[in-house]
Amino acid sequence: MDNYEKDPGRRALQTRDFLLSFQHAISATERCPIPVIAAIHGAAIGLAVDIATACDIRYAASNSSFSVKEVDIGLAADIGTLARLPKVTGNQSLVQELAYTSRNFGASEAKEIGLISKIVEGGREEVVKAALETAKVIATKSPIAVVGTKRVLLHSRDHSVADNLEYVASWNGAMLQTADLKSSVQAALAKKKASYPPLGKHFSKL
């Protein structure tokens, strides 16, 4: 660090620059076009909560322990927890208590708050298995439908109902032309499992 980089203004710009890059890395699961399932076990502290809230579905092993730890290090959490935790849960009083006190909370409190949707008895092995089972179910669905659902849900989180309705109508103007619809209906009528082609080599991000 050069001497002038100790100037409080210059340091603030550099720290901000670094934080934006760090956030970008952690938000990779959000940009991934396919839903990402967090399989949480053991101690999920600080950055682990940032990462988990950036995922789409969260399962936790019964041995999980959570903590929004940043206040204990002297800072406001800045890699995503404060941006997403209130939006994915349903008890803001508890979210605030956890963020101000850094206290540990277990899987059942995480479920009560709405942070996770399933408690899996056991540890790493069991929760990964449960996550993979759900992932396998999702993998049998039309990728056009799954990717669209993820994109429209992310839009819904950050926009009004009126805005989101117009958005999904524009989105589906294109997507309802896919052959996946026909495949889905034919498979349903034949009581078979539909099979869908992949999304293509050139498709990489949401």
Place this chain on the structure above:
Amino acid sequence: MDNYEKDPGRRALQTRDFLLSFQHAISATERCPIPVIAAIHGAAIGLAVDIATACDIRYAASNSSFSVKEVDIGLAADIGTLARLPKVTGNQSLVQELAYTSRNFGASEAKEIGLISKIVEGGREEVVKAALETAKVIATKSPIAVVGTKRVLLHSRDHSVADNLEYVASWNGAMLQTADLKSSVQAALAKKKASYPPLGKHFSKL
């Protein structure tokens, strides 16, 4: 369909146009100035979830079964479920799991997620009765107060707290001049039920 209507661009515009009209029809309960109570029973699949989330209050019979079915047909739900379901519930992980897997869920999971506010033991008859009882309670209230509450809650859903506070202050600048206030207070003092005139012939939508 004329031949040129098979052009992917033209089809997209026509599908979008149709979806906007379809959404407008399903959102009618939202535009209705009086609260609408959904009395859910049996299988509530796909469009039923779109309709239910556009209502103000949701009760479900214990025999109810829900499914965000659209992914199974090859599309992202586009008539309101993705716009409203995350906003009326409190566990986004579960909302996403349900939207990506199309799996069935019952009344108690619907209650846990916050989708419904009451499980009524039984089926159609019982849940409709419970909904009507609540409707009757609401019908005894000042229509000025009820309509204003619905309008301000809809505004609240799509705006910041600061915006909504200014909005309700402007709204009530007019509404607090109603005679319903006096009637309400007089009735309360006399320990009687207040009675309020209707809203008027020319009032049709929110």
Place this chain on the structure above:
Amino acid sequence: MDNYEKDPGRRALQTRDFLLSFQHAISATERCPIPVIAAIHGAAIGLAVDIATACDIRYAASNSSFSVKEVDIGLAADIGTLARLPKVTGNQSLVQELAYTSRNFGASEAKEIGLISKIVEGGREEVVKAALETAKVIATKSPIAVVGTKRVLLHSRDHSVADNLEYVASWNGAMLQTADLKSSVQAALAKKKASYPPLGKHFSKL
């Protein structure tokens, strides 16, 4: 009141002016830079709910009874309940039912809806004690971290995830230069309690 002040337009402006001032008073807890814990007991009716929802953390004694009472007086709640109640809870159907019917609900329904984060067995004494215990825990943390967490959570409530991420990066560009970080880490390594200086005489509001 002068005669011309009976003009419906002039009255509306004056009522609006009064309501904005009233809201400003009740929102004082939101502008307070330090988290405010509501310790609710007995009957929390109408304005009490406005006040409670403007706090950061809400505990309720088991003897608490709540009511969004405004509809019974002939008006839509206008001092904050309709702006904040839907944003701090996770069951909009129940929020609406409570707002339209004015019915009483107890601590356990308040917890289920996400309005409070803790039920304390007892009454005033017990809930105040529980609130003070949490307050004491928060008081041991870095004030830079606590104030920043409150400010960023309030911003998060009213902005998109992308907006909030950029905001917290800019905020922490300055705040990560505080000596509180070093104090926190040194204390943690020494397994001692860190001690932090106050925020300064000139700092008064968020």
Place this chain on the structure above:
Amino acid sequence: MDNYEKDPGRRALQTRDFLLSFQHAISATERCPIPVIAAIHGAAIGLAVDIATACDIRYAASNSSFSVKEVDIGLAADIGTLARLPKVTGNQSLVQELAYTSRNFGASEAKEIGLISKIVEGGREEVVKAALETAKVIATKSPIAVVGTKRVLLHSRDHSVADNLEYVASWNGAMLQTADLKSSVQAALAKKKASYPPLGKHFSKL
């Protein structure tokens, strides 16, 4: 009007209901998928300004005279002028002066403020001719391109740059599949005028 309809609260709801319908009628040009050109001449007073600002392109005959007249009748303009005039022009000080004073202004001041884009020497006949000439030019373009441009510009007016960029990328995901692109390029290479099929019978609104 029934007696109870004189209640200030009930009257406010009815007036609001009427104004929303009136606005909906005047905004018809905005919902029209094809650009609408206002050909202004003579006196454009009050409602004429509401209508003109809801159009996409505005030409004025040199004999035009404008006035935001509503303040002279004792009200704030409520059918669109205050919503749109500041967004289509580039001198807010002048917009405000005109809105508060109701003074007349001519075509050249309207051009200076950015309200119109062309002054046509003459009156009704000349300005309609100029508008039709521009309309004819637009009519030679791909309707997919023109409709998309109108929709994306309307979205741009009411959203951030980041939002609008994502929106147009989603929109064009569908629209770039149209055969109009190929027709356009082939015509350009052959130095001929391209010809495009209509949008289809079922397409009615933006």
Place this chain on the structure above:
Amino acid sequence: MDNYEKDPGRRALQTRDFLLSFQHAISATERCPIPVIAAIHGAAIGLAVDIATACDIRYAASNSSFSVKEVDIGLAADIGTLARLPKVTGNQSLVQELAYTSRNFGASEAKEIGLISKIVEGGREEVVKAALETAKVIATKSPIAVVGTKRVLLHSRDHSVADNLEYVASWNGAMLQTADLKSSVQAALAKKKASYPPLGKHFSKL
């Protein structure tokens, strides 16, 4: 300043607190319910531009000289210029050039950019006279209409067209009940000047 107030984090909070108070003072003209006309003359440097852009109408004497001076002192303008200047003008390239270079610009460039709406030949005396003439015209109008126009224009600046249309319909639900409408129409028919009562003692802010 106590020693701990030199901590970069604490200083940042205190400076922010001070800036919010400073902004609040300068924005007083925006909260004033009646339009405020800035009569600019001589050198309008830095803070003068913050103040002027917070007014509703801006006139400048021909001897005026403007400068967004803050960059020359080593900071980004933080009392309102960067928030409002781009929103009241119509050439963002020029706004940016002026903000980055701090160069002086005269009344005619200010007019071209849309910052002012009138150049008055002369200096202080002449421009104040012109501002007072406009103020007198506005003072003859219905205060209900003028206050409503200012409020709705401020709302329009910060909201979408759809939002603003709904807002003005709700606003005018109350305001169209004023006796000022009748007075205005009667005066117009009688070709007299209407006279309107004041807004009332208790009305103080927008």
Place this chain on the structure above:
Amino acid sequence: MDNYEKDPGRRALQTRDFLLSFQHAISATERCPIPVIAAIHGAAIGLAVDIATACDIRYAASNSSFSVKEVDIGLAADIGTLARLPKVTGNQSLVQELAYTSRNFGASEAKEIGLISKIVEGGREEVVKAALETAKVIATKSPIAVVGTKRVLLHSRDHSVADNLEYVASWNGAMLQTADLKSSVQAALAKKKASYPPLGKHFSKL
């Protein structure tokens, strides 16, 4: 292109993905922390307008000719023109006319609309020289002040005035601690040119 990549849904996703990447490349000037000046000359067609509107300051040689050409190729402009052109200019009627007709317009019309802030007599050489002169002036200013001004102006474009005021107060809480302020004031008192250290090696983007 594999066969399944011809599916209209899959193609739409891939095209959208490509457009987002293309937009990201063209928006690089917006992410650059230092202001970027576009020096326009000759024919600025289609993508050139996308690029120019993503810059901060726009100068044009008198030999410049502009065209929003995309409609002529059968598409709505999707790399930034429709997102930014209405926001940097002050005559939306003319913006729309240019976007729907693809007609050429020269430097003086570009200036009138507010698209550019300076017409430089001549061509490439002259306009680049003028841009470099302005760039040199900006380069003499505090980089903390210049970078902050750019960031706050970008925020201002996409947020309300209230939001932007709070943002700049938080931003300057850090930035006013820079030594550049002292250097600026000392230089001004000494009637010398201030000199500022660079921003640091690790600072790369806004």
